[in-house]
Amino acid sequence: MTTAQPTSFERLRQRSRALLTGIIDPMVSVLHRLGVTPNQITILGLLASIGAGALLWTDHLVWGGILVLAGSAIDLLDGALARRTNRATKLGAFLDSNLDRVSEAAIFFGLLAHFVGTGAKEEALLTVAVLVWTSMVSYVKARAEGLGYPCTSGIVTRPERIILIGAGLIAGPITAFLYITAILSFVTACQRFMEVWRQGERPAR
Numbered sequence: 001m002t003t004a005q006p007t008s009f010e011r012l013r014q015r016s017r018a019l020l021t022g023i024i025d026p027m028v029s030v031l032h033r034l035g036v037t038p039n040q041i042t043i044l045g046l047l048a049s050i051g052a053g054a055l056l057w058t059d060h061l062v063w064g065g066i067l068v069l070a071g072s073a074i075d076l077l078d079g080a081l082a083r084r085t086n087r088a089t090k091l092g093a094f095l096d097s098n099l100d101r102v103s104e105a106a107i108f109f110g111l112l113a114h115f116v117g118t119g120a121k122e123e124a125l126l127t128v129a130v131l132v133w134t135s136m137v138s139y140v141k142a143r144a145e146g147l148g149y150p151c152t153s154g155i156v157t158r159p160e161r162i163i164l165i166g167a168g169l170i171a172g173p174i175t176a177f178l179y180i181t182a183i184l185s186f187v188t189a190c191q192r193f194m195e196v197w198r199q200g201e202r203p204a205r
Contacts, residue, residue: 028080038082042096045074049103053110056169061114065169068107072162075100097142100158104134107165111174126178133185134161140189144196153195154188161185 031041048071055064078096082088108131115124137154144151156164161181168177 038078041078046099050106053106056110057113061169065166068166129182136189140192149196153191156184156188
């Protein structure tokens with residue numbers, strides 16, 4: 001059986017993450033020396049996202065976008081720190097994945113509150129669409145893995161989604177970035193669904 005080759009987008013993402021690893025490793029070493037724990041980093045990332053949501057709610061889009069990206073950067077550190085300190089546990093992964101969902105909800109709720117307050121109906125609907133489809137991306141993966149199916153495909157995962165939203169808030173117009181994020185999240189959810197479906201259709205050996 002041949003192994004599926006990664007797409008151009010996936011290869012680009014792998015190279016980007018390899019570059020990020022070179023940046024993150026020195027920071028992880030410093031955190032390790034300071035005695036910071038992975039769970040503390042996870043909580044800090046959640047607080048950053050809640051702060052970003054509050055800024056968006058109060059119409060500070062650029063500062064909110066900066067804090068969204070800062071929270072995303074923090075989120076990259078907890079797993080790396082857990083692996084460096086041999087503290088990677090199932091419970092820690094459980095905490096991280098659940099707080100990731102809360103973090104995204106805080107950001108999008110703040111953005112939705114901003115659009116509702118300013119009467120931006122199109123953007124409000126787009127924010128709901130993004131929240132729905134990003135939730136589906138995560139749900140399909142979690143449900144698949146709970147049933148024993150590997151689920152690793154998808155062109156846009158959480159880091160890419162958060163970077164898109166953060167960049168859109170800073171650079172603008174956010175409407176275009178919301179359309180891109182909603183469409184790519186929908187495509188990713190479909191990719192993951194089809195990946196699992198094809199595995200389920202394979203005859204047992």
